[in-house]
Each structure stands twice: as structure tokens, then as C-alpha cells.
Amino acid sequence: MIPANRIPAQPVRWQQLWRDAVTDPHELLRLLDLSSHANALLPQTDTGFPLRVPRGFVARMRPGDPNDPLLRQVLPLASELDPVDGFALDAVGDMEARAANGVLHKYSGRALLIATGSCAIHCRYCFRRHFPYAADTAAADRWREAIDHVRGDGSISEVILSGGDPLSLSTPKLAELTQALATIPHVRRIRIHTRLPVVLSERIDQEFLDWLDALPFQRVVVLHANHPNEIDGSVVAAGRALGDAGATVLNQSVLLAGVNDDASTLTDLSERLFDAGVLPYYLHQLDRVAGAAHFAVEDSVALALVDALRALLPGYLVPRLVREVAGAPSKRPVQATAS
Numbered sequence: 001m002i003p004a005n006r007i008p009a010q011p012v013r014w015q016q017l018w019r020d021a022v023t024d025p026h027e028l029l030r031l032l033d034l035s036s037h038a039n040a041l042l043p044q045t046d047t048g049f050p051l052r053v054p055r056g057f058v059a060r061m062r063p064g065d066p067n068d069p070l071l072r073q074v075l076p077l078a079s080e081l082d083p084v085d086g087f088a089l090d091a092v093g094d095m096e097a098r099a100a101n102g103v104l105h106k107y108s109g110r111a112l113l114i115a116t117g118s119c120a121i122h123c124r125y126c127f128r129r130h131f132p133y134a135a136d137t138a139a140a141d142r143w144r145e146a147i148d149h150v151r152g153d154g155s156i157s158e159v160i161l162s163g164g165d166p167l168s169l170s171t172p173k174l175a176e177l178t179q180a181l182a183t184i185p186h187v188r189r190i191r192i193h194t195r196l197p198v199v200l201s202e203r204i205d206q207e208f209l210d211w212l213d214a215l216p217f218q219r220v221v222v223l224h225a226n227h228p229n230e231i232d233g234s235v236v237a238a239g240r241a242l243g244d245a246g247a248t249v250l251n252q253s254v255l256l257a258g259v260n261d262d263a264s265t266l267t268d269l270s271e272r273l274f275d276a277g278v279l280p281y282y283l284h285q286l287d288r289v290a291g292a293a294h295f296a297v298e299d300s301v302a303l304a305l306v307d308a309l310r311a312l313l314p315g316y317l318v319p320r321l322v323r324e325v326a327g328a329p330s331k332r333p334v335q336a337t338a339s
Helices: 014-019 025-031 035-041 069-074 140-151 171-181 206-214 233-244 263-275 299-312
Strands: 098-100 110-114 158-162 189-193 218-223 247-254 279-284 320-323
Touching (some): 025 035, 098 140, 110 140, 140 171, 158 171, 171 206, 233 247, 247 263, 263 279, 263 299, 299 320
Parallel strands (some): 110 158, 158 189, 218 247, 247 279, 279 320
């Protein structure tokens, strides 16, 4: 049973907060007293990737600061339209890894389901910002094709729910999937990759926690927080509630220029995550997706940051620095190149 004092209060249902998200860049700047910066910051033409950010996340941003690290993650910039060599529409080879409708099968023993294309927040560095979600989601036709693929491959012991954000689906829709997976003997683990407990923590409600607690699988929830200012009391409560529901709770971050590319920020992030019962897991080098080049950090800088973290933190709070390479059999550790 989930302790009641670990469950975040739900004064408003999460679906209403989802609908109330800020979707107009000018409104976002106005809320932060930054309207005078609009001409300098915002693109003059459509980037093809709209703004979306929950108001609770906006409330954690610093008014009057155009360089706020949370704002920087979500605000469309004119620089996104600049073509940059080496930055592509499909940065990590998702389209080549399609095994069935909404199913990516890149790594041994694991299948990833694109559960939905919806997210509560649109992060400007998202490696799937160009993914054709409308034509390729696993939840289509009551998960039939995805379930058939998993059932037909006895090597798959772990099913990963991704997207979009799988927690944008209702809990009954998630239950529809897990009831089908429970009939497949070789599936041992469910892993959920989600940003909602960080940006819209109200999603971790009693109905969801009861579903998670009752699953007949090992449960792993991988959160996504990049900066310590993202983690307020509601996020701490959500992280602890997920752990109380029997999940192993991890975090993966993306190393982002102007957001978290300094040792003190990353140290504070690891400490705050652990306070929430969340273990730092991966620190990703940026996936080189078109429109995100302004976030890139050189490997030499990234390696120096991780060295600094090792001197400041216990080893279990130092995330592994990795990058995803299209076609590789796993995430690759970032290593110094020989001179």
C-alpha cells in the first residue's frame, strides 16, 4: 500500500493542467517579464516544432532572465532554423530500427514502444522532434502489432515505454497494454521513460500509483531532469511515491550548453535527485538533431565535467557520460580521444 503522505496532493486533475499549458511564445515571455526580448529571441518563421510548457514548470523559471536554464530548454530560438553540418532529422537511427508499428528494436533483449507522440513539454533539444508520430505509434489498434512483435520474439525480456511521453496516456490505456504483456511469459521488466513527474507531477496520482504497484513485472521508471531548479517539493513527492510503488527510479539528463554545463549545477542536480529517491543514471551527450546545435558541448568539456563530479560526489551519484550512435548495439561511453 502506498503511504498517503508520499502521494502529491491533487487539487486539480492533471488532464486540466495539461490542457492549460502555455503554447504561445509571446505569452511565455510576457509571464516572465521578457516581452522586450521577443524580437531578439524568437524566430520570425515557424520552426515546425511548437512551444508547449506546463504553467507549473513556468513558475520555476526566473522572471526577467532571458538565460534562465529552464526557459532555455523550451523557448523557440531563431538559431534553430540555421542549418548545421552533422545535425540531421533522425539523429539516432530510429527509422532504421523500426520492427513493427510503433516498435523500435535496437538492443538485445529490449524492445521500445513509441506509446504516443504527445508530451506535456516540448524540449527544444528533443531527438524525436522530427519523428512521424502520426503514422507510427504502438498504441494504435489497441497495441495489437506491438504485442504481436513482443510475443513473437522470446529474446525480449524488457519492454520500454517511450514516446512522446507514455504517461500522457490515461492509466486505463496503460493498463490495457500491461494486461496484454502479462500474458507473455518472457517479459520480465517494464521500463517507463517519462518527463511528466518532473514537469507535471500531478500526473502521479493515486490511480497511476495503484496501477504501478500492482504490475506483475519488475518496474523501472526513468525520469528526465536536467537542472536542479526543475526539482521542487512536488517532484520530490512524486519521485518518492514512485519508489514506494515498487519502482526503481532513475534519471537521465542531457548535457546542454547554457543549461547545465558546469560542475556545480550537475552536482546540485544529483543531490536533489537523490533527495527525491532518484538515482542519477545517464548524462547524455546531445543527440545531433536538426535545430539543436546551439545546445552542443564539446566532448573534452563533458569529460572534464564528469571528472569534476567524481571529486565532488560519491560514485553512485555520478551519472555515466554516454552518447547514442545510430546502429550501435548499446549506448556508448564518451571517452577521451588519443592525441
